[in-house]
Amino acid sequence: MPRAWxxxxxxxxxxLSMVTPTVAHPHMWVDLESRVMLHNDGRSIDIYQxxxxxxxxxxxxxxxxxxxxxxxxxxIQQEIDxxxxxxxxxNYFTVIKHGSKTLSSKLVGDVEWKIIQxxxxxxxxxxxxxxxxxxxQHWSYAIFDPTYYIEMLHAEGATxxxxxxxxxxxxxxxxxxxxxxxxxxxxQSTTLDNNPDETIGRxxxxxxxxxx
Amino acid sequence: xxxxxxxxPCSLCxxxxxxVFVWRESNVSDPITQYLLAIQSIQRxxxxxxxxxxxxxxxxxxxxSLILIMLSFIYGVFHAAGPGHGKIIISTYLLxxxxxxxxxxxxxxxxxxxxxxxxxxxxxSAFWFLSLSMRQTQRxxxxxxVVSFAMITLVGLYITCTHILSVQRKGTVSNxxxxxxxxxxxxxxxxxxxxxxDLYKELSIRSFIGIILSIGIRPCSGAVIVLLLAFSxxxxxxxLFAVLAMSLGTAIAISLLAAFSVYFRRTAHRIVQSKHxxxxxxxxxxxxxGILGGGLIFIVGLSFFISAITAPGHPFR
Numbered sequence: 001m002p003r004a005w006x007x008x009x010x011x012x013x014x015x016l017s018m019v020t021p022t023v024a025h026p027h028m029w030v031d032l033e034s035r036v037m038l039h040n041d042g043r044s045i046d047i048y049q050x051x052x053x054x055x056x057x058x059x060x061x062x063x064x065x066x067x068x069x070x071x072x073x074x075x076i077q078q079e080i081d082x083x084x085x086x087x088x089x090x091n092y093f094t095v096i097k098h099g100s101k102t103l104s105s106k107l108v109g110d111v112e113w114k115i116i117q118x119x120x121x122x123x124x125x126x127x128x129x130x131x132x133x134x135x136x137q138h139w140s141y142a143i144f145d146p147t148y149y150i151e152m153l154h155a156e157g158a159t160x161x162x163x164x165x166x167x168x169x170x171x172x173x174x175x176x177x178x179x180x181x182x183x184x185x186x187x188q189s190t191t192l193d194n195n196p197d198e199t200i201g202r203x204x205x206x207x208x209x210x211x212x
Numbered sequence: 213x214x215x216x217x218x219x220x221p222c223s224l225c226x227x228x229x230x231x232v233f234v235w236r237e238s239n240v241s242d243p244i245t246q247y248l249l250a251i252q253s254i255q256r257x258x259x260x261x262x263x264x265x266x267x268x269x270x271x272x273x274x275x276x277s278l279i280l281i282m283l284s285f286i287y288g289v290f291h292a293a294g295p296g297h298g299k300i301i302i303s304t305y306l307l308x309x310x311x312x313x314x315x316x317x318x319x320x321x322x323x324x325x326x327x328x329x330x331x332x333x334x335x336x337s338a339f340w341f342l343s344l345s346m347r348q349t350q351r352x353x354x355x356x357x358v359v360s361f362a363m364i365t366l367v368g369l370y371i372t373c374t375h376i377l378s379v380q381r382k383g384t385v386s387n388x389x390x391x392x393x394x395x396x397x398x399x400x401x402x403x404x405x406x407x408x409x410d411l412y413k414e415l416s417i418r419s420f421i422g423i424i425l426s427i428g429i430r431p432c433s434g435a436v437i438v439l440l441l442a443f444s445x446x447x448x449x450x451x452l453f454a455v456l457a458m459s460l461g462t463a464i465a466i467s468l469l470a471a472f473s474v475y476f477r478r479t480a481h482r483i484v485q486s487k488h489x490x491x492x493x494x495x496x497x498x499x500x501x502g503i504l505g506g507g508l509i510f511i512v513g514l515s516f517f518i519s520a521i522t523a524p525g526h527p528f529r
Contacts, residue, residue: 027433028528029256055263056437057528060346063444067345086527118267149526151256177249204252 026151029054032143033154036172036210037125038164045128046108047094047141050121051152058120080113080122093152095202096128098139104129137212140175144205153206160208170212177204251293258287262438262454269447277450284438284454288324288461291434292469297516298323298427299469301364301509305371305423306473308505309416310481310498316470319420321463326428328459330356331435332452339443346440353436354529360430361517367422368510374419375502426513434458 033050053061065075087093088107096103105126112123128139144152154160160172261283268276292299302323306316334356338349435455442451484497 026252026256027437029259054259055267056259056441059441059444060350064345064347083527086525090527145526145528147523147526150528151252153256204249 026148028057028150030150030152031155032152033158034141034143034208035161035163036167036170038162038166038170038212042164042166042169042212046125047096047105047128048123048125049092049094049143050123052116052119052121055118058115058118061120062115062118076113076115076120080111080120083122084111084124090146092124092126093145093150094126094141094143096126096139096141103139138209140207140209142202142205142207144201146199146201148199148201148204151204160210162210166212170210172208172210175207175209177206251290254290255287258283258290259434262287263441266438266441266445266447266450269450270445277447277453280450280454281457285457285461287434288432288458288463289465290461291432291458292324292462292465297361297364297512298327299466300512301423301427302466303469303473304505304508304512305419306470307477308501308508309419310477311416311474313471313474315420316474317467319424320467320470322424323427324459324463324466326424327430327432327462328435328455330428331431331439331455334431335436335439335443346444349440350436351529353431353433357430358517358520360426361513361520363422363426363429364513365510365517366513367419367426368506368508368513370422371419371506372503372510373506375499375506379499432458432462 031052033052035048037046037048038044039046061076061079062072065072065079068075068078084092084107091105092107094105096105105128108125108127110124114121154174158174160174162170162172262280265276265280265283269280302316302320306319311319331353334353335349338344338352344352435458438454438458439451442448442454481497
């Protein structure tokens with residue numbers, strides 16, 4: 001009996017080792033909040049995002065900033081500016097989809113930050129580019145790090161609020177990650193490439209669906 | 213014998229505990245998805261609890277330190293319960309090379325403890341001797357990852373080459389004996405070169421150490437961040453004990469996998485031995501498995517190494 005049990009467990013571990021991205025562990029955790037803002041009768045869409053970084057990352061940034069010659073706040077602001085600039089080529093880790101088509105977006109307004117109980121919170125908005133003639137009645141967005149170095153999730157049971165004139169006609173829901181079948185095929189893509197749909201991070205990402 | 217008696221109930225308890233937690237955490241259907249997501253979710257929760265416990269040491273010294281150490285131990289177990297390169301290497305090595313359960317457990321414990329010690333050595337040197345910041349230290353740790361993958365590749369190559377050489381030498385020695393070594397009547401006490409047994413012995417000790425060092429040189433990421441925050445907040449002793457507890461948790465979880473791998477191999481070996489038509493393969497199988505195992509370790513190490521050096525920059529690294 002112990003031997004049979006041992007065999008099953010060993011097989012289980014081996015299967016796990018093979019189906020999962022073995023070098024992909026999140027090293028950073030971000031608590032997400034997001035909401036959708038509709039303008040011009042739903043013709044333009046903004047996605048507001050709040051990223052609350054984990055204590056370890058935040059402490060490291062604050063520690064570095066503390067020795068900045070112009071003071072801690074300037075140090076943190078510089079780091080936030082650096083992060084925002086570095087995130088731009090990755091569309092701020094946000095993938096917006098209408099059917100199979102990926103919609104582009106751009107940063108609007110300033111990026112704000114504050115410290116909440118030793119953790120840095122960064123807030124910004126992305127404007128969805130709808131100038132490609134799409135009637136986005138049903139669209140979705142996902143916020144994730146393609147390499148899965150950072151795990152980015154909304155709080156458990158979180159809801160996505162939709163604001164704006166036509167918001168009453170809309171509803172939204174968060175689809176939880178379900179990496180099982182895709183994981184096998186995509187287990188080796190460990191790079192931060194140009195197609196985030198084929199990366200590890202996508203497997204563990206939540207998808208927010210919006211229907212208007 | 214007493215060791216085995218102790219190992220089985222322990223492994224059963226630990227595995228049940230992990231499965232109960234996983235079952236409580238998950239609400240999806242597919243078991244692999246359920247398992248992976250639950251492990252991630254538990255780690256995420258533990259991560260927050262670890263930083264809370266570290267912060268609480270300021271006000272509630274001893275009690276918070278104990279909680280930190282306990283949480284670190286649990287973190288170690290769960291960290292090892294998920295997928296990881298160390299586990300692939302150890303299980304591949306043990307599945308392809310005959311070993312005792314005890315040796316498998318020693319290998320796992322040593323690799324996990326070396327990982328903890330590497331974290332301690334890097335963080336202590338960075339803080340005390342080099343006066344580096346948390347982020348600079350983390351960058352050094354990231355470089356350690358590349359070194360570790362390179363070493364795994366070399367160990368895999370070494371294991372494969374040694375097995376291939378042993379096959380060649382075995383052939384040469386048996387030929388020599390057959391062709392020119394007919395002094396049966398004379399007492400023969402001179403050395404004919406290393407025999408296969410010696411070679412395997414040499415191989416296992418060297419590759420054993422190679423595996424321990426190659427896995428251990430890459431410190432556990434969890435241990436590094438806990439230690440960095442502990443140093444930054446001035447709770448050095450609590451941080452050191454937390455890392456040791458984390459390594460112990462990882463060591464126990466990995467040694468279970470090691471023990472299972474050893475049992476798995478033995479069972480397979482017995483099945484082959486019991487069948488009449490496959491019995492003649494018993495002598496050849498260890499060599500074939502050794503070459504395949506070494507090759508697999510080499511390929512895994514090389515693929516990790518290539519992906520580590522070719523990975524583009526990351527906005528947060």
